[in-house]
Amino acid sequence: MTTAISSYTSSDTTTITTTTTSSDNTSLDQVDFLTLLTTQLEYQDPTNPVDNSEMINQMTNYSMLDEDVEQNENLETIINQLDSLAALSTSSYVGKEVMAEGGIITVEDGDVSDITVKVEEDASVVGLNIYDSDGNIVNTVYTTNLDAGETVISGSALSAQADLGTDGTYSVKAFAYDEDESALSVTLLSAGTVTSVEQDSGDTVLTLDDGREVSITDVSLIS
Structure with missing residues (x-):
């Protein structure tokens, strides 16, 4: 006697959803600059590589960008400290x-x-x-x-x-x-x-x- 075995294979499907968050920020920070630079090097034409002088200019721009960001952060810190000092010093005028x-x-x-x-x-x-x-x-x-x-x-x-x-x-x-x-x-x-x-x-x-x-x-x- 032949026994017929009926088999059923269930396959689970996993769906991966990727959420992309858009940002309204249109300015470039240090990470963006390095990403663009490495991408440029990765996809450059081997027969026509990036010129050394152009590479130096790009690195100089990056260095200047980094310095500008640091200076802005330091300036903001100084302004906040001055505002705090001004508020503290002028509070003594009350009652005068x-x-x-x-x-x-x-x-x-x-x-x-x-x-x-x-x-x-x-x-x-x-x-x-x-x-x-x-x-x-x-x-x-x-x-x-x-x-x-x-x-x-x-x-x-x-x-x-x-x-x-x-x-x-x-x-x-x-x-x-x-x-x-x-x-x-x-x-x-x-x-x-x-x-x-x-x-x-x-x-x-x-x-x-x-x-x-x-x-x-x-x-x-x-x-």
């Missing part, structure tokens, strides 16, 4: 009183703060319009015969001419005339307390308690 551009008068318990007037030429008359926190004009104070440069108008002189009995912060705008009654440019400087310090595009900006934001380069006095 500074003199900066802006017309601000503060009244506390009846004491009026000083204000500094700066004119580029001798002024026959300087007027200070004083406004309350609502923008209403309180009074106008006049000072005569100011020499070119900075002149401090004391708080007592201000309170003697203007009714500043209410505590608060007052804003001031100035105007000036010379002896021929021609208008002059005038700048006001006043004190304020630093409440915060920020770095903005390489500049250190101080925020004062009266709301002013001033560059540290414009601060003329720190106490």
